Amino acid sequence: MNKxxxxxxxxxxxxFYNKYRSxxxxxxxxxxxxxxxxxxxxxxPFIDTCGINDWVEDFKYFAEDIGLIIELLGTxxxxxxxxxxxxFVIKRTCN
Numbered sequence: 001m002n003k004x005x006x007x008x009x010x011x012x013x014x015x016f017y018n019k020y021r022s023x024x025x026x027x028x029x030x031x032x033x034x035x036x037x038x039x040x041x042x043x044x045p046f047i048d049t050c051g052i053n054d055w056v057e058d059f060k061y062f063a064e065d066i067g068l069i070i071e072l073l074g075t076x077x078x079x080x081x082x083x084x085x086x087x088f089v090i091k092r093t094c095n
Contacts, residue, residue, distance in 0.1 A: 003032065009093065012048055013063040020062070025055045036090040037073065043083035055093060056086040067094035 001009075007029070014027045021027070023044060030039040042056055056075050063070050069091040076085040 006036075006090065006093075009066065009068050010040075010063075013059065013068055014040065014068060017059050017062040021055070021058065025058075027059060030085065031048050033087065038088055038090070039082070040084060040086045040088065041083055043081075052084060056084055059086060060088070063088075069094065 009030040010029050014029050017025075025042050028041045028043075030041050032038045038054075039067045040059060042059075044055075053075055057072055059090045060070055060072055071091055073087045073089055076087065078085055
């Protein structure tokens with residue numbers, strides 16, 4: 001699968017996540033970091049709750065439901081942004 005197709009699949013997972021998690025958490029694709037690693041920005045009032053990483057980890061399960069098998073590598077809290085960035089790696093696709 002080429003990068004353009006992967007971006008479409010990631011954006012489909014983002015839309016699916018937002019359908020069920022918004023407005024508490026909204027995801028948006030930031031971009032590829034190199035290879036098959038990519039980042040997603042998560043914003044919303046969830047950042048004031050405990051279990052913040054659970055909201056980020058949930059993205060993995062929404063991605064799996066559409067055939068994108070990923071692993072969360074870690075999270076970051078960028079300065080000046082009210083949100084979390086999840087860094088994921090694509091393990092495989094089932095499409």
